[in-house]
Amino acid sequence: MAKIIVVTSGKGGVGKTTSSAAIGTGLALKGNKTVIIDFDIGLRNLDLIMGCERRVVYDFVNVINGEANLKQTLIKDKRTDNLFILPASQTRDKDALTKEGVERVLNELAKDFDFILCDSPAGIEAGAMMALYFADEAIVVTNPEVSSVRDSDRILGMLSSKSRRAEQGLDAIKEHLLLTRYNPERVEKGEMLSVEDVKEILSIDLLGVIPESQAVLNASNSGQPVILDKDSDAGQAYLDTVDRLLGEKVPFRFLAVEKKGLLKRIFGG
Protein backbone atom coordinates (compact mmCIF):
# COMPACT_ATOMS: atom_id res chain seq x y z
CA MET A 1 0.00 0.00 0.00
CA ALA A 2 1.38 3.36 -1.00
CA LYS A 3 2.19 5.94 1.62
CA ILE A 4 0.80 9.39 0.86
CA ILE A 5 3.02 12.18 2.20
CA VAL A 6 2.13 15.85 1.94
CA VAL A 7 4.86 18.48 1.91
CA THR A 8 3.25 21.60 3.31
CA SER A 9 4.01 24.81 5.24
CA GLY A 10 1.28 27.41 5.17
CA LYS A 11 3.78 30.12 4.32
CA GLY A 12 5.15 30.50 0.81
CA GLY A 13 8.77 30.50 -0.24
CA VAL A 14 10.06 28.32 2.59
CA GLY A 15 11.20 25.46 0.35
CA LYS A 16 8.25 23.11 -0.15
CA THR A 17 8.92 22.40 -3.81
CA THR A 18 12.70 22.16 -3.32
CA SER A 19 12.11 19.72 -0.46
CA SER A 20 9.50 17.71 -2.41
CA ALA A 21 11.91 17.34 -5.32
CA ALA A 22 14.84 16.42 -3.07
CA ILE A 23 12.96 13.99 -0.82
CA GLY A 24 11.12 12.39 -3.74
CA THR A 25 14.40 11.85 -5.54
CA GLY A 26 15.97 10.51 -2.35
CA LEU A 27 13.17 7.99 -1.83
CA ALA A 28 13.55 6.80 -5.42
CA LEU A 29 17.34 6.53 -5.03
CA LYS A 30 16.64 4.16 -2.14
CA GLY A 31 14.69 1.93 -4.54
CA ASN A 32 11.14 3.06 -3.71
CA LYS A 33 8.82 3.68 -6.63
CA THR A 34 7.89 7.31 -6.05
CA VAL A 35 5.65 9.89 -7.68
CA ILE A 36 5.67 13.61 -6.85
CA ILE A 37 2.41 15.45 -7.53
CA ASP A 38 2.41 19.22 -8.02
CA PHE A 39 -0.76 20.50 -6.34
CA ASP A 40 0.08 24.13 -7.07
CA ILE A 41 -2.40 24.48 -9.93
CA GLY A 42 -1.81 27.71 -11.83
CA LEU A 43 1.67 28.27 -10.40
CA ARG A 44 3.47 25.22 -11.73
CA ASN A 45 7.02 25.04 -10.37
CA LEU A 46 7.92 21.45 -9.63
CA ASP A 47 8.67 20.69 -13.30
CA LEU A 48 11.27 23.49 -13.32
CA ILE A 49 12.99 22.27 -10.16
CA MET A 50 12.99 18.74 -11.57
CA GLY A 51 14.22 19.97 -14.96
CA CYS A 52 11.39 18.39 -16.94
CA GLU A 53 9.45 21.52 -17.96
CA ARG A 54 9.85 20.80 -21.67
CA ARG A 55 8.34 17.35 -21.35
CA VAL A 56 4.98 18.38 -19.87
CA VAL A 57 2.21 17.34 -22.27
CA TYR A 58 -0.77 16.61 -20.06
CA ASP A 59 -1.28 17.61 -16.44
CA PHE A 60 -3.03 16.71 -13.18
CA VAL A 61 -6.23 18.55 -14.13
CA ASN A 62 -6.39 16.72 -17.47
CA VAL A 63 -6.27 13.42 -15.58
CA ILE A 64 -8.98 14.51 -13.13
CA ASN A 65 -11.23 15.61 -16.00
CA GLY A 66 -10.60 12.35 -17.85
CA GLU A 67 -8.95 14.10 -20.78
CA ALA A 68 -5.80 12.02 -20.42
CA ASN A 69 -4.82 8.88 -18.55
CA LEU A 70 -2.08 8.59 -15.97
CA LYS A 71 0.25 6.71 -18.28
CA GLN A 72 0.20 9.57 -20.77
CA THR A 73 0.61 12.21 -18.10
CA LEU A 74 3.27 10.90 -15.72
CA ILE A 75 6.76 12.12 -16.60
CA LYS A 76 9.53 9.64 -15.91
CA ASP A 77 12.62 11.24 -14.43
CA LYS A 78 15.65 10.81 -16.70
CA ARG A 79 18.27 10.75 -13.93
CA THR A 80 16.64 8.58 -11.31
CA ASP A 81 14.91 5.24 -11.80
CA ASN A 82 11.58 4.70 -10.02
CA LEU A 83 10.82 8.42 -10.03
CA PHE A 84 7.82 10.04 -11.73
CA ILE A 85 6.34 13.53 -11.76
CA LEU A 86 2.69 14.48 -12.12
CA PRO A 87 2.78 18.15 -13.16
CA ALA A 88 0.23 20.81 -12.27
CA SER A 89 -1.81 22.69 -14.82
CA GLN A 90 -0.50 26.18 -15.50
CA THR A 91 -3.64 27.48 -17.18
CA ARG A 92 -6.26 26.49 -14.64
CA ASP A 93 -6.87 27.52 -11.01
CA LYS A 94 -7.12 25.65 -7.72
CA ASP A 95 -10.86 25.09 -8.06
CA ALA A 96 -10.17 22.64 -10.87
CA LEU A 97 -9.35 20.05 -8.21
CA THR A 98 -12.28 18.08 -6.83
CA LYS A 99 -12.09 15.82 -3.81
CA GLU A 100 -13.52 12.90 -5.78
CA GLY A 101 -11.16 13.50 -8.70
CA VAL A 102 -8.07 13.72 -6.48
CA GLU A 103 -9.12 10.61 -4.58
CA ARG A 104 -9.57 8.65 -7.81
CA VAL A 105 -6.12 9.65 -9.09
CA LEU A 106 -4.48 8.87 -5.73
CA ASN A 107 -6.17 5.46 -5.59
CA GLU A 108 -4.96 4.65 -9.07
CA LEU A 109 -1.40 5.75 -8.24
CA ALA A 110 -1.48 3.80 -4.97
CA LYS A 111 -1.72 0.52 -6.90
CA ASP A 112 1.68 1.09 -8.52
CA PHE A 113 3.73 3.30 -6.23
CA ASP A 114 5.39 2.97 -2.80
CA PHE A 115 5.37 6.69 -2.06
CA ILE A 116 3.09 9.48 -3.28
CA LEU A 117 4.52 12.90 -2.43
CA CYS A 118 2.05 15.78 -2.61
CA ASP A 119 3.73 19.15 -3.10
CA SER A 120 1.26 21.56 -1.53
CA PRO A 121 0.70 25.17 -2.59
CA ALA A 122 1.14 27.89 0.04
CA GLY A 123 -1.82 29.17 2.01
CA ILE A 124 -4.71 27.41 3.74
CA GLU A 125 -7.25 27.61 0.92
CA ALA A 126 -8.77 24.89 -1.23
CA GLY A 127 -5.54 23.91 -3.01
CA ALA A 128 -3.56 23.37 0.17
CA MET A 129 -6.51 21.60 1.82
CA MET A 130 -6.80 19.25 -1.14
CA ALA A 131 -3.07 18.43 -0.98
CA LEU A 132 -3.22 17.47 2.70
CA TYR A 133 -6.68 15.88 2.81
CA PHE A 134 -5.67 12.32 1.87
CA ALA A 135 -2.23 12.31 3.54
CA ASP A 136 -0.92 9.57 5.83
CA GLU A 137 2.13 11.60 6.82
CA ALA A 138 3.01 15.26 6.61
CA ILE A 139 6.33 17.01 6.25
CA VAL A 140 5.92 20.53 7.56
CA VAL A 141 8.58 22.73 6.02
CA THR A 142 9.50 25.64 8.28
CA ASN A 143 12.07 28.43 8.19
CA PRO A 144 13.59 29.47 11.52
CA GLU A 145 11.65 32.71 11.79
CA VAL A 146 8.46 33.61 13.65
CA SER A 147 5.98 34.07 10.80
CA SER A 148 6.91 30.76 9.20
CA VAL A 149 6.63 29.00 12.56
CA ARG A 150 3.19 30.44 13.22
CA ASP A 151 1.94 29.45 9.75
CA SER A 152 3.28 25.95 10.32
CA ASP A 153 1.39 25.81 13.61
CA ARG A 154 -1.77 26.77 11.73
CA ILE A 155 -1.21 24.05 9.13
CA LEU A 156 -0.59 21.50 11.90
CA GLY A 157 -4.00 22.47 13.27
CA MET A 158 -5.53 21.85 9.84
CA LEU A 159 -3.82 18.48 9.58
CA SER A 160 -5.39 17.39 12.83
CA SER A 161 -8.87 18.67 12.03
CA LYS A 162 -9.49 19.01 8.29
CA SER A 163 -7.84 15.87 6.89
CA ARG A 164 -9.54 12.64 5.89
CA ARG A 165 -7.92 10.84 8.82
CA ALA A 166 -9.32 13.44 11.23
CA GLU A 167 -12.78 13.45 9.67
CA GLN A 168 -13.08 9.66 9.66
CA GLY A 169 -11.55 9.27 13.13
CA LEU A 170 -8.61 7.18 11.88
CA ASP A 171 -5.10 7.34 13.39
CA ALA A 172 -3.78 10.89 13.20
CA ILE A 173 -1.49 12.01 10.38
CA LYS A 174 2.16 11.46 11.33
CA GLU A 175 3.71 14.92 11.44
CA HIS A 176 7.37 15.68 10.74
CA LEU A 177 9.21 18.96 11.05
CA LEU A 178 11.69 19.89 8.33
CA LEU A 179 13.64 23.02 9.16
CA THR A 180 15.08 24.66 6.03
CA ARG A 181 17.40 27.63 5.36
CA TYR A 182 19.03 27.10 8.75
CA ASN A 183 22.01 29.33 9.43
CA PRO A 184 23.87 28.40 12.65
CA GLU A 185 25.91 31.62 12.58
CA ARG A 186 22.79 33.77 12.63
CA VAL A 187 21.27 31.56 15.31
CA GLU A 188 24.35 32.15 17.44
CA LYS A 189 23.99 35.89 16.96
CA GLY A 190 20.36 35.66 18.01
CA GLU A 191 19.04 36.71 14.60
CA MET A 192 17.32 33.41 13.91
CA LEU A 193 15.28 30.94 15.95
CA SER A 194 17.25 27.85 16.97
CA VAL A 195 16.21 24.24 16.28
CA GLU A 196 15.27 23.93 19.94
CA ASP A 197 13.08 27.06 19.82
CA VAL A 198 11.13 25.81 16.81
CA LYS A 199 10.79 22.30 18.23
CA GLU A 200 9.51 23.74 21.49
CA ILE A 201 6.89 25.93 19.80
CA LEU A 202 5.58 23.34 17.35
CA SER A 203 6.15 20.26 19.54
CA ILE A 204 6.48 17.73 16.72
CA ASP A 205 9.28 15.34 15.77
CA LEU A 206 12.24 16.78 13.90
CA LEU A 207 12.83 15.04 10.57
CA GLY A 208 15.67 17.14 9.23
CA VAL A 209 17.55 20.41 9.28
CA ILE A 210 18.68 21.77 5.91
CA PRO A 211 21.38 24.45 6.12
CA GLU A 212 21.08 27.68 4.15
CA SER A 213 23.22 26.89 1.14
CA GLN A 214 24.25 28.28 -2.20
CA ALA A 215 23.85 24.76 -3.56
CA VAL A 216 20.04 25.00 -3.27
CA LEU A 217 19.75 27.98 -5.59
CA ASN A 218 22.27 26.52 -8.02
CA ALA A 219 20.32 23.26 -8.11
CA SER A 220 16.98 25.03 -8.68
CA ASN A 221 18.40 27.11 -11.50
CA SER A 222 19.85 24.08 -13.23
CA GLY A 223 16.72 21.98 -12.78
CA GLN A 224 18.41 19.33 -10.72
CA PRO A 225 17.19 18.28 -7.25
CA VAL A 226 19.79 19.39 -4.70
CA ILE A 227 19.96 15.91 -3.18
CA LEU A 228 21.88 14.79 -6.29
CA ASP A 229 24.64 17.27 -5.37
CA LYS A 230 26.09 14.84 -2.87
CA ASP A 231 29.10 16.99 -2.00
CA SER A 232 26.98 19.92 -0.85
CA ASP A 233 25.87 20.36 2.76
CA ALA A 234 22.21 20.75 1.72
CA GLY A 235 22.38 17.60 -0.42
CA GLN A 236 23.80 15.58 2.47
CA ALA A 237 21.22 17.00 4.86
CA TYR A 238 18.42 15.89 2.52
CA LEU A 239 19.97 12.41 2.26
CA ASP A 240 19.92 12.19 6.07
CA THR A 241 16.31 13.41 6.05
CA VAL A 242 15.25 10.65 3.65
CA ASP A 243 16.98 8.03 5.81
CA ARG A 244 15.06 9.28 8.85
CA LEU A 245 11.81 9.26 6.88
CA LEU A 246 12.47 5.60 6.12
CA GLY A 247 12.90 4.92 9.83
CA GLU A 248 16.69 4.99 10.26
CA LYS A 249 18.35 6.74 13.17
CA VAL A 250 20.77 9.33 11.81
CA PRO A 251 22.47 12.04 13.90
CA PHE A 252 21.73 15.66 12.96
CA ARG A 253 24.48 17.57 11.17
CA PHE A 254 25.12 21.20 10.20
CA LEU A 255 23.63 22.53 13.45
CA ALA A 256 26.77 24.18 14.81
CA VAL A 257 28.87 27.00 13.42
CA GLU A 258 31.68 25.61 11.29
CA LYS A 259 35.07 26.58 12.68
CA LYS A 260 37.08 28.36 10.04
CA GLY A 261 40.72 27.39 9.66
CA LEU A 262 43.55 29.91 9.61
CA LEU A 263 43.86 29.93 5.81
CA LYS A 264 40.13 30.35 5.34
CA ARG A 265 40.14 33.24 7.74
CA ILE A 266 42.95 34.96 5.83
CA PHE A 267 41.66 34.33 2.34
CA GLY A 268 37.96 34.36 3.21
CA GLY A 269 35.70 31.38 2.72
Next chain:
Amino acid sequence: MSDQSLELKGSLFPLSVLSCTDLSVSSLSQQLKQKLAQAPAFFYQAPIILNVADVEQTPDFHAIKQLFIELKLVLVGVCGASSELKQQAQQAGLAALQLAKDSKTAVTASSTTRQTAVVTSTVNVPMDSKIVEQTVRSGQQVYAKGTDLIVKGTVGAGAEVIADGNIHIYGTLRGKAIAGAGGDNTKRIFCYNLQAELVSIAGNYWLSDSLQGDFWGKPACIKLQDDQLVLAELA
Protein backbone atom coordinates in the same frame (compact mmCIF):
# COMPACT_ATOMS: atom_id res chain seq x y z
CA MET B 1 -41.59 -14.43 24.95
CA SER B 2 -40.73 -11.33 26.92
CA ASP B 3 -41.38 -7.84 25.62
CA GLN B 4 -37.96 -6.18 25.06
CA SER B 5 -39.22 -2.80 23.91
CA LEU B 6 -39.75 -1.49 27.43
CA GLU B 7 -37.04 -1.18 30.05
CA LEU B 8 -36.82 0.72 33.32
CA LYS B 9 -33.43 1.32 34.85
CA GLY B 10 -32.14 3.49 37.69
CA SER B 11 -29.56 6.13 36.78
CA LEU B 12 -27.80 9.10 38.38
CA PHE B 13 -27.85 12.49 36.73
CA PRO B 14 -26.30 15.83 37.64
CA LEU B 15 -29.10 18.19 38.60
CA SER B 16 -29.05 21.70 39.97
CA VAL B 17 -30.83 22.23 43.28
CA LEU B 18 -32.41 25.62 43.86
CA SER B 19 -32.64 26.67 47.49
CA CYS B 20 -34.64 29.71 48.46
CA THR B 21 -36.49 30.70 51.58
CA ASP B 22 -38.93 33.03 49.90
CA LEU B 23 -40.83 31.17 47.23
CA SER B 24 -43.33 33.88 46.41
CA VAL B 25 -43.45 34.04 42.63
CA SER B 26 -42.51 37.73 42.39
CA SER B 27 -39.39 37.44 44.55
CA LEU B 28 -38.31 34.16 42.98
CA SER B 29 -38.81 35.56 39.49
CA GLN B 30 -36.67 38.61 40.22
CA GLN B 31 -33.82 36.68 41.82
CA LEU B 32 -33.79 33.96 39.19
CA LYS B 33 -33.66 36.49 36.39
CA GLN B 34 -30.62 38.07 38.01
CA LYS B 35 -28.90 34.72 38.37
CA LEU B 36 -29.72 33.67 34.81
CA ALA B 37 -28.43 36.92 33.37
CA GLN B 38 -24.93 35.91 34.53
CA ALA B 39 -24.89 32.78 32.41
CA PRO B 40 -27.98 32.49 30.23
CA ALA B 41 -26.59 29.76 28.00
CA PHE B 42 -25.50 27.60 30.90
CA PHE B 43 -28.96 27.39 32.46
CA TYR B 44 -30.93 27.14 29.22
CA GLN B 45 -33.57 24.42 29.72
CA ALA B 46 -31.57 23.12 32.70
CA PRO B 47 -33.37 20.53 34.82
CA ILE B 48 -33.78 21.89 38.32
CA ILE B 49 -34.93 20.57 41.69
CA LEU B 50 -36.53 22.98 44.12
CA ASN B 51 -35.39 22.65 47.73
CA VAL B 52 -38.38 23.51 49.91
CA ALA B 53 -36.87 22.49 53.27
CA ASP B 54 -36.68 26.08 54.55
CA VAL B 55 -39.73 27.73 53.06
CA GLU B 56 -41.86 29.80 55.36
CA GLN B 57 -45.14 29.87 53.47
CA THR B 58 -46.74 27.20 51.38
CA PRO B 59 -45.58 27.88 47.85
CA ASP B 60 -47.88 27.94 44.85
CA PHE B 61 -46.33 25.10 42.87
CA HIS B 62 -48.49 25.65 39.78
CA ALA B 63 -47.38 29.28 39.52
CA ILE B 64 -43.73 28.38 40.12
CA LYS B 65 -43.91 25.74 37.43
CA GLN B 66 -45.30 28.34 35.02
CA LEU B 67 -42.49 30.76 35.99
CA PHE B 68 -39.84 28.12 35.22
CA ILE B 69 -41.34 27.49 31.80
CA GLU B 70 -41.25 31.23 31.09
CA LEU B 71 -37.60 31.42 32.17
CA LYS B 72 -36.70 28.44 29.95
CA LEU B 73 -35.93 26.18 32.88
CA VAL B 74 -37.26 22.70 33.53
CA LEU B 75 -38.65 22.15 37.03
CA VAL B 76 -38.33 18.44 37.65
CA GLY B 77 -39.42 18.16 41.23
CA VAL B 78 -38.96 19.20 44.84
CA CYS B 79 -36.80 17.94 47.66
CA GLY B 80 -36.74 18.42 51.42
CA ALA B 81 -40.52 18.66 51.45
CA SER B 82 -42.73 17.91 54.45
CA SER B 83 -45.42 15.33 53.78
CA GLU B 84 -47.97 18.12 53.32
CA LEU B 85 -45.81 20.01 50.80
CA LYS B 86 -44.92 16.77 49.11
CA GLN B 87 -48.56 16.08 48.42
CA GLN B 88 -49.14 19.55 47.00
CA ALA B 89 -46.08 19.29 44.77
CA GLN B 90 -47.21 15.94 43.47
CA GLN B 91 -50.64 17.41 42.70
CA ALA B 92 -48.88 20.04 40.60
CA GLY B 93 -47.22 17.23 38.64
CA LEU B 94 -43.80 17.47 40.30
CA ALA B 95 -41.67 14.61 41.57
CA ALA B 96 -40.88 14.52 45.29
CA LEU B 97 -37.25 13.56 45.77
CA GLN B 98 -35.15 12.63 48.76
CA LEU B 99 -31.99 14.72 49.15
CA ALA B 100 -28.91 12.67 49.98
CA LYS B 101 -27.96 13.27 53.64
CA ASP B 102 -24.27 13.97 53.05
CA SER B 103 -24.73 16.31 50.13
CA LYS B 104 -23.33 19.83 50.20
CA THR B 105 -26.70 21.37 49.56
CA ALA B 106 -28.16 20.07 52.78
CA VAL B 107 -25.48 21.95 54.68
CA THR B 108 -25.78 25.21 52.76
CA ALA B 109 -29.53 25.09 53.04
CA SER B 110 -29.50 24.94 56.82
CA SER B 111 -26.71 27.45 57.30
CA THR B 112 -28.40 30.10 55.20
CA THR B 113 -31.81 29.57 56.65
CA ARG B 114 -32.72 33.19 57.27
CA GLN B 115 -31.21 34.60 54.09
CA THR B 116 -33.53 35.20 51.21
CA ALA B 117 -30.92 34.36 48.61
CA VAL B 118 -31.02 32.04 45.67
CA VAL B 119 -28.38 29.35 45.99
CA THR B 120 -27.88 26.91 43.18
CA SER B 121 -25.52 24.06 43.66
CA THR B 122 -25.05 20.79 41.92
CA VAL B 123 -25.52 17.49 43.68
CA ASN B 124 -24.13 14.07 42.78
CA VAL B 125 -21.92 14.19 39.70
CA PRO B 126 -20.24 17.50 38.84
CA MET B 127 -20.23 18.41 35.16
CA ASP B 128 -17.31 16.81 33.35
CA SER B 129 -14.39 19.09 32.50
CA LYS B 130 -13.46 19.35 28.87
CA ILE B 131 -10.07 17.76 28.32
CA VAL B 132 -7.91 18.46 25.28
CA GLU B 133 -5.17 15.86 24.92
CA GLN B 134 -3.04 17.52 22.26
CA THR B 135 -1.68 20.92 21.50
CA VAL B 136 -4.13 23.66 20.51
CA ARG B 137 -2.69 25.07 17.28
CA SER B 138 -2.72 28.59 15.90
CA GLY B 139 -6.16 29.41 14.52
CA GLN B 140 -7.95 26.75 16.54
CA GLN B 141 -10.60 27.60 19.10
CA VAL B 142 -11.71 25.44 22.00
CA TYR B 143 -14.74 26.30 24.14
CA ALA B 144 -15.66 24.44 27.31
CA LYS B 145 -19.29 25.34 27.74
CA GLY B 146 -20.40 25.56 31.35
CA THR B 147 -17.35 23.76 32.66
CA ASP B 148 -13.60 23.72 33.18
CA LEU B 149 -11.10 23.29 30.38
CA ILE B 150 -7.95 21.23 30.75
CA VAL B 151 -5.31 21.33 28.01
CA LYS B 152 -2.55 18.75 28.30
CA GLY B 153 -0.42 20.34 25.59
CA THR B 154 0.51 23.84 24.60
CA VAL B 155 -1.81 26.61 23.42
CA GLY B 156 -0.06 28.09 20.38
CA ALA B 157 0.18 31.74 19.42
CA GLY B 158 -3.03 32.71 17.65
CA ALA B 159 -5.04 29.93 19.32
CA GLU B 160 -7.93 30.61 21.70
CA VAL B 161 -9.10 28.60 24.68
CA ILE B 162 -12.33 29.66 26.30
CA ALA B 163 -14.20 28.21 29.28
CA ASP B 164 -17.14 29.19 31.44
CA GLY B 165 -15.16 27.56 34.24
CA ASN B 166 -11.45 27.48 35.08
CA ILE B 167 -8.70 26.89 32.52
CA HIS B 168 -5.74 24.63 33.21
CA ILE B 169 -2.89 24.45 30.71
CA TYR B 170 -0.10 21.99 31.34
CA GLY B 171 2.02 23.21 28.42
CA THR B 172 2.91 26.75 27.43
CA LEU B 173 0.17 29.34 27.03
CA ARG B 174 1.12 31.48 24.02
CA GLY B 175 -2.36 32.24 22.71
CA LYS B 176 -5.47 33.65 24.37
CA ALA B 177 -7.13 32.19 27.45
CA ILE B 178 -10.57 33.35 28.51
CA ALA B 179 -11.93 31.90 31.75
CA GLY B 180 -15.28 32.61 33.38
CA ALA B 181 -16.66 33.45 29.95
CA GLY B 182 -20.19 33.20 31.35
CA GLY B 183 -19.41 36.03 33.75
CA ASP B 184 -18.27 34.07 36.80
CA ASN B 185 -15.52 36.17 38.39
CA THR B 186 -14.35 33.41 40.77
CA LYS B 187 -12.79 31.45 37.91
CA ARG B 188 -9.04 31.25 37.36
CA ILE B 189 -6.43 30.43 34.75
CA PHE B 190 -3.57 28.10 35.60
CA CYS B 191 -0.70 27.48 33.23
CA TYR B 192 2.68 25.86 33.37
CA ASN B 193 4.42 28.49 31.27
CA LEU B 194 2.91 31.93 30.84
CA GLN B 195 3.60 33.65 27.51
CA ALA B 196 0.02 34.58 26.67
CA GLU B 197 -1.22 37.07 24.08
CA LEU B 198 -4.22 37.74 26.27
CA VAL B 199 -5.75 36.44 29.48
CA SER B 200 -9.27 37.27 30.56
CA ILE B 201 -11.48 36.40 33.51
CA ALA B 202 -15.15 37.36 33.41
CA GLY B 203 -14.46 40.06 30.85
CA ASN B 204 -11.45 41.63 32.63
CA TYR B 205 -8.46 41.17 30.37
CA TRP B 206 -4.73 41.76 30.14
CA LEU B 207 -2.61 41.80 27.02
CA SER B 208 0.87 40.30 27.02
CA ASP B 209 2.40 43.72 27.82
CA SER B 210 0.79 43.61 31.25
CA LEU B 211 2.02 40.07 31.84
CA GLN B 212 5.71 40.84 31.39
CA GLY B 213 7.64 40.59 34.61
CA ASP B 214 8.34 37.97 37.24
CA PHE B 215 5.91 35.41 35.90
CA TRP B 216 6.63 35.65 32.17
CA GLY B 217 7.77 32.24 30.94
CA LYS B 218 7.05 30.70 34.35
CA PRO B 219 4.24 28.74 35.97
CA ALA B 220 1.47 31.08 37.04
CA CYS B 221 -2.09 31.39 38.24
CA ILE B 222 -4.31 34.29 37.22
CA LYS B 223 -7.37 35.31 39.22
CA LEU B 224 -9.65 38.26 39.86
CA GLN B 225 -9.35 40.22 43.10
CA ASP B 226 -11.61 43.25 43.59
CA ASP B 227 -12.23 43.36 39.83
CA GLN B 228 -8.48 43.43 39.16
CA LEU B 229 -6.52 40.64 37.57
CA VAL B 230 -3.80 39.30 39.84
CA LEU B 231 -0.87 37.06 39.01
CA ALA B 232 0.31 34.53 41.52
CA GLU B 233 2.78 31.69 41.78
CA LEU B 234 1.56 28.21 40.98
CA ALA B 235 2.79 26.09 43.90
